[in-house]
Amino acid sequence: MKIGELAAATGCHLETVRYYEKIGLLPKPPRTGSGYRAYRPSDVARVRFIARGRSLGFSLDEIRSLLRLSESPDLACGDVDALARQHLTEVRLKLTQLQRMEAELMATVERCRGGQRATCAVLQSLGEPDLPTSPAISIHAPMG
Amino acid sequence: MKIGELAAATGCHLETVRYYEKIGLLPKPPRTGSGYRAYRPSDVARVRFIARGRSLGFSLDEIRSLLRLSESPDLACGDVDALARQHLTEVRLKLTQLQRMEAELMATVERCRGGQRATCAVLQSLGEPDLPTSPAISIHAPMG
DNA sequence: GTAAACCCCGGAGTCGCTACAGGGTCAAGC
DNA sequence: GCTTGACCCTGTAGCGACTCCGGGGTTTAC
Ligand SMILES: [Zn+2]
Ligand SMILES: [Zn+2]
Ligand SMILES: [Zn+2]
Ligand SMILES: [Zn+2]
Numbered sequence: 218m219k220i221g222e223l224a225a226a227t228g229c230h231l232e233t234v235r236y237y238e239k240i241g242l243l244p245k246p247p248r249t250g251s252g253y254r255a256y257r258p259s260d261v262a263r264v265r266f267i268a269r270g271r272s273l274g275f276s277l278d279e280i281r282s283l284l285r286l287s288e289s290p291d292l293a294c295g296d297v298d299a300l301a302r303q304h305l306t307e308v309r310l311k312l313t314q315l316q317r318m319e320a321e322l323m324a325t326v327e328r329c330r331g332g333q334r335a336t337c338a339v340l341q342s343l344g345e346p347d348l349p350t351s352p353a354i355s356i357h358a359p360m361g
Numbered sequence: 362m363k364i365g366e367l368a369a370a371t372g373c374h375l376e377t378v379r380y381y382e383k384i385g386l387l388p389k390p391p392r393t394g395s396g397y398r399a400y401r402p403s404d405v406a407r408v409r410f411i412a413r414g415r416s417l418g419f420s421l422d423e424i425r426s427l428l429r430l431s432e433s434p435d436l437a438c439g440d441v442d443a444l445a446r447q448h449l450t451e452v453r454l455k456l457t458q459l460q461r462m463e464a465e466l467m468a469t470v471e472r473c474r475g476g477q478r479a480t481c482a483v484l485q486s487l488g489e490p491d492l493p494t495s496p497a498i499s500i501h502a503p504m505g
Numbered sequence: 506g507t508a509a510a511c512c513c514c515g516g517a518g519t520c521g522c523t524a525c526a527g528g529g530t531c532a533a534g535c
Numbered sequence: 536g537c538t539t540g541a542c543c544c545t546g547t548a549g550c551g552a553c554t555c556c557g558g559g560g561t562t563t564a565c
Pocket of ligand 1 (some may be wrong): 274275276279303304305307500501
C-alpha cells in the first residue's frame with residue numbers, strides 16, 4: 218500500500234505520515250523499485266494509534282513512549298497508566314486555565330453592550346493598569 | 362527607562378519586548394547615545410495591554426487590531442466587541458474540545474486499574490481499530 | 506501519447522516566544 | 536586605572552506538530 222492509501226485509511230495527511238517517519242515515530246518502510254514507500258497493514262494500525270493518541274492530546278513524545286511500552290507485551294501496564302494519568306493532570310490544568318479565560322472574557326464582553334469606544338469594557342479591561350496577567354495559553358495554535 | 366525596567370514593570374521578558382517591537386506591535390523607541398532603547402511610561406501601558414490580551418488568549422494579531430481600534434477614540438466599540446465575541450467563541454470551542462478530551466482520558470484511565478499490559482485499557486483504547494479520532498489540539502505548547 | 510493523479514525530496518512557513526553567541530556599555534569598588 | 540559584573544545590542548536558531556511549496560519523477564487511464 219502506498220502512502221496515499223495509508224493516509225486515506227488513517228485520516229491524516231501524507232505529509233504527516235512522512236513527518237512521523239522523519240522523527241522516528243514510524244519505521245522507514247521498504248520502497249518499490251521506483252522509490253515509493255510500500256506500507257503493510259500493521260502500519261495502518263500504528264498510524265491510527267498515533268492519531269488516536271493525538272486526539273487525546275498526547276504529545277508525540279508521549280506517544281513514542283506509549284508505542285515503546287506497547288511493544289513489550291510482558292510488562293505490567295503501570296508505566297502506561299502513569300503516563301496517561303500524568304497527561305490527564307496536564308489536560309486538567311489546561312482546562313482550568315481555559316475556563317478562567319472564558320469566564321473573564323465573558324464577564325468583560327457582557328459588561329460592554331456596545332456604547333462609545335471611550336467606555337468600552339473590553340478596552341478598559343485590557344488597559345486597566347494593575348490587573349494581574351495570568352499565564353497566557355495558546356488558543357490559536359493550528360488544530361488538526 | 363531601559364528595556365530591563367520596562368520588562369520588570371510589565372512582567373515579561375525583555376526578549377519578548379524586543380520581539381513585540383520586531384513584529385510591529387510596539388513602536389521603535391528612540392535610542393540613547395550608546396544605542397540603548399529608551400522607553401516612555403506610555404510604553405508600559407502598551408505592553409501591559411498586550412500582556413493582558415495574551416492572558417485572555419487573544420492572538421498577537423487580534424491584539425494588533427485591538428490596539429489599532431483603541432487608538433481611534435471617536436469610533437463606537439462595535440468592532441472591538443465583535444472581535445472579543447468572536448474570540449470568545451474560539452475559546453469556547455477549544456474548551457469543549459478539551460472537555461471531551463478530559464472525559465475520554467478519564468474514562469480510559471479509570472477502566473484500567475493496573476493489570477497486565479495485554480489488558481491495559483489505555484493501550485486498548487489507543488489500538489482500537491475504528492474509534493473516531495477527533496481533532497487534535499495542543500496541550501504541551503509552551504505556556505508563559 | 507498525453508494528461509491526470511500520484512509519488513519523491515528538501516526547505517520554508519506557522520505561533521509566540523526563548524535561548525544562545527558574540528559582542529558593546531556602564532557603574533562600582535579597589 | 537583596572538577589573539568585575541550587570542546590563543544592553545544584534546542576529547540566528549530552536550521549540551511542536553505539522554502544512555505547503557517548488558521542482559521534479561512515475562504510474563495509470565483513456
Ligand atoms: Zn501530556
Ligand atoms: Zn465595547
Ligand atoms: Zn481569538
Ligand atoms: Zn493500563
